[in-house]
Amino acid sequence: MARSRHSHPSTPRRYDLVLYGATGFVGRQAVAYLAAQAPAGLRWALAGRSAQRLQAVRDAVVAAGGTAAAAAGIVEAAADDTRALRALAADTGVVLSTAGPFARVGSALVAACVALRTHYVDITGETPWVRGLIDAHHARAAHDGTRIIPCCGFDSVPSDLGAWLVAQALWHRHREPCIEVKACHRLRGGLNGGTLASALHLLDSGQSAQLAQPFLLNPAGPVPAGAELLAADPALPRRDDDFKAWVGPFVMGPVNTRVVRRSVALLQAAGDAACQPGWRYQEWLRYGRGPQAALMAGAATLGLAAGAAALQWAPARALTQRLAPAPGEGPSQAAINRGSFCCDLVGRTASGQVLRGRIAGRGDPGNRATTVFVCESALALALQRHELPGGPDLGGVLTPATGLGLVLAQRLAAAGMVVGALD
Numbered sequence: 001m002a003r004s005r006h007s008h009p010s011t012p013r014r015y016d017l018v019l020y021g022a023t024g025f026v027g028r029q030a031v032a033y034l035a036a037q038a039p040a041g042l043r044w045a046l047a048g049r050s051a052q053r054l055q056a057v058r059d060a061v062v063a064a065g066g067t068a069a070a071a072a073g074i075v076e077a078a079a080d081d082t083r084a085l086r087a088l089a090a091d092t093g094v095v096l097s098t099a100g101p102f103a104r105v106g107s108a109l110v111a112a113c114v115a116l117r118t119h120y121v122d123i124t125g126e127t128p129w130v131r132g133l134i135d136a137h138h139a140r141a142a143h144d145g146t147r148i149i150p151c152c153g154f155d156s157v158p159s160d161l162g163a164w165l166v167a168q169a170l171w172h173r174h175r176e177p178c179i180e181v182k183a184c185h186r187l188r189g190g191l192n193g194g195t196l197a198s199a200l201h202l203l204d205s206g207q208s209a210q211l212a213q214p215f216l217l218n219p220a221g222p223v224p225a226g227a228e229l230l231a232a233d234p235a236l237p238r239r240d241d242d243f244k245a246w247v248g249p250f251v252m253g254p255v256n257t258r259v260v261r262r263s264v265a266l267l268q269a270a271g272d273a274a275c276q277p278g279w280r281y282q283e284w285l286r287y288g289r290g291p292q293a294a295l296m297a298g299a300a301t302l303g304l305a306a307g308a309a310a311l312q313w314a315p316a317r318a319l320t321q322r323l324a325p326a327p328g329e330g331p332s333q334a335a336i337n338r339g340s341f342c343c344d345l346v347g348r349t350a351s352g353q354v355l356r357g358r359i360a361g362r363g364d365p366g367n368r369a370t371t372v373f374v375c376e377s378a379l380a381l382a383l384q385r386h387e388l389p390g391g392p393d394l395g396g397v398l399t400p401a402t403g404l405g406l407v408l409a410q411r412l413a414a415a416g417m418v419v420g421a422l423d
């Protein structure tokens with residue numbers, strides 16, 4: 001991770017934080033969250049392609065009791081209006097984007113943030129798009145000390161921050177570097193139309209082959225011999241002794257593992273003693289104990305593989321689009337309230353020291369948790385820049401762990417999540 005040779009612009013900007021995509025399903029929840037949780041005095045605005053719709057969102061949040069939203073500004077900027085996006089980026093210290101599909105609507109906004117040295121977070125899980133951001137912007141953002149941090153939603157904060165916390169805790173307790181972390185997810189939640197639209201856009205774009213590359217997001221350069229094989233995505237369920245349960249492939253694993261591996265590579269390059277070359281990360285979905293769980297793991301794994309194969313076929317994608325929620329829609333409020341997530345982690349050192357960690361919370365992971373993750377990430381950038389890992393001048397296309405680290409962990413714990421090492 002490079003450090004800036006030029007200090008970041010300190011000229012006051014009109015806003016501390018601008019939320020782009022505020023009219024979307026997650027965007028509307030983020031407006032309500034900021035209205036309730038942002039400190040008094042934070043200057044923030046709602047942004048998107050229609051001022052009228054943004055005003056309607058702001059009015060609805062105010063009417064529902066989020067009176068602090070009344071002071072939030074409105075910024076109109078279409079996703080392809082380079083001039084308007086540059087004006088938006090010039091006017092704020094931090095951009096938080098929930099506008100997707102990111103590969104379709106996100107690139108010009110990130111380019112504007114890099115050009116104007118405006119810090120940026122989002123909730124994308126579109127790793128080929130993130131690869132493009134790294135290639136286009138990492139060097140400039142690193143030079144300028146601008147933090148561009150994609151994947152700050154449920155993909156991939158629990159995995160990335162959790163693995164990093166476990167590795168750090170192993171180092172602090174045993175003075176031994178971590179050689180492996182495994183994560184196991186349990187979750188209860190629904191599907192957003194916007195998430196489906198992003199997945200289908202990725203398949204339509206012809207970039208889905210990149211999803212299978214285990215080191216897709218790593219810095220350029222060779223990976224150690226045999227590493228590709230060891231890092232291959234799990235294809236079959238198994239009984240796992242660390243989690244004492246049947247586990248199987250997790251649908252978001254091919255996203256989260258790439259983000260964690262980028263973190264490890266960036267930390268190793270920066271000389272972090274807790275991370276040794278060859279550090280392995282893999283993740284799973286938990287099905288439980290006993291023969292019934294084994295059957296469920298087998299059936300779900302088959303279903304996942306069949307679904308993924310069917311979606312390679314354009315008519316199957318068109319049918320899915322017709323049956324599933326449309327962009328702008330998502331689970332009901334009651335379903336969001338009923339949801340939950342739990343990411344259990346196990347890390348170990350070469351001498352066999354083992355440490356467990358957990359990141360968990362209530363509410364639908366793709367909505368309630370994602371809103372908390374990304375809003376707290378943006379607030380960390382807006383309010384605690386000097387406490388962030390690497391100091392105020394660190395920049396680049398980063399990850400939640402490398403760009404926000406302990407500050408984000410502390411903010412999530414303060415927001416009511418379970419965050420940290422367990423034993």
Ligand SMILES: NC(=O)c1ccc[n+]([C@@H]2O[C@H](COP(=O)([O-])OP(=O)(O)OC[C@H]3O[C@@H](n4cnc5c(N)ncnc54)[C@H](OP(=O)(O)O)[C@@H]3O)[C@@H](O)[C@H]2O)c1
Nearest residue numbers: 023024025026079099100153154155192194195198327328
């Ligand atoms: N990381 C996670 O765990 C996680 C969880 C949930 C969602 N996501 C991702 O987050 C994104 C949003 O999800 P969502 O459910 O909120 O989707 P959504 O309801 O469809 O919202 C999409 C947002 O993008 C905006 N947008 C679309 N096209 C635009 C354009 N050309 N110019 C400007 N704005 C445009 C929409 O604005 P209009 O209202 O003007 O159309 C809306 O604000 C998706 O990519 C999804 O995959 C990630």
